Amino acid sequence: MPVRLPAIQAVRAAAALMVVAAHVKIAIEIELFRIPIPDLPLSPFPLVAGVDVFFVVSGFVMAYASGSLFGQQGAWKRFLWRRLVRIVPLYWLITIALLALMFAIRSPILDHTTAWQIAASFLFVPALNPDGFPVPLLDVGWTLNYEMAFYVVFALFIGWRRPLALAATACALLLLVAIRPFVDPSATALRFWSDPIVIEFLGGILLQLLVRRGLILSPWTRLLMIGTAVVILATFPALDQPWRWLQWGGPALLVVAAAVCGPVAFGRWTTTVERLGDLSYALYLVHFFAIRAVAQVARHLEWTAAPTTVGAFAIATTAIALLLAWVLHVGFERPVLQRLRRYDRVRTPPVVPTS
Structure with a gap:
């Protein structure tokens, strides 16, 4: 399957910026200027659905990037090592920094x-925070608690041949969702991992299978x-949690499919993307x-809810976030x-973006 790196990279960048914009909106409405969300630009659009895009991309990339591992002895060890190396160091560093700041x-x-x-x-296990929500520090x-659970499920079957491994992974994800009504609410971790949102990983896997079979769209x-994805997201700005996998995951799948089911050219912007x-x-x-740093400055300067200051807050926050990320x-x-x-002794497949 040809690698369409710029397109996937563009989707990942857009998804991350969507999440940043969503949290900037929340900071503007709740913490700083007390501007009602409906009065803000793009207010009907659920920007936090960028998370759902990430999950679809993750399913797609895992199904592709593991091509050399399917059916190999000890493949699960190599797969999990690659995922841990990708996810853990930066997450632990930032969590430690947050804990030190606290x-x-x-x-x-x-x-x-x-x-x-x-x-x-640090262990990627869902646990209730002081407010009663299953989120980490x-x-x-x-989202990484879902990602890690998905990686474990994927690793269980990666030693099988590709078709059987992907089918087993899909069945395992669907089984998780199926048992959710019978899971006691006190079983925080299992209740969390059995949320239907995990179906979005399956969507990415199925999309990869279609592309592997040569699906090309005009x-x-x-x-x-x-x-269509934009219209659906704008139609469902308020989330019905059990149906998130469909209301937001469906549009996310459409966006990722649009990126991978045909050539995408960014010209001189390819490197930037x-x-x-x-x-x-x-x-x-x-x-x-x-967001926290710029919010503190805004409070100190006593910024008012004028369009210029609100815009300055949004631009400054995004710019500083990008600088910190770089x-x-x-x-x-x-x-x-x-x-x-x-330490990965196995020859790595052709480079693709990882989630």
């Missing part, structure tokens, strides 16, 4: 945070798919710090990834 400012949250909740944040890390068809895609993971994890990617994520990948 101790430095003597955050009252620590008074109600148990040792297990802290440990669970770094709030956005809840540019007009793909544009129509993107337009690829670099933004490279930054997407760091941007997703670190933008919280940028520093982390170049100074930490990339060199650590290169060093740890030396």
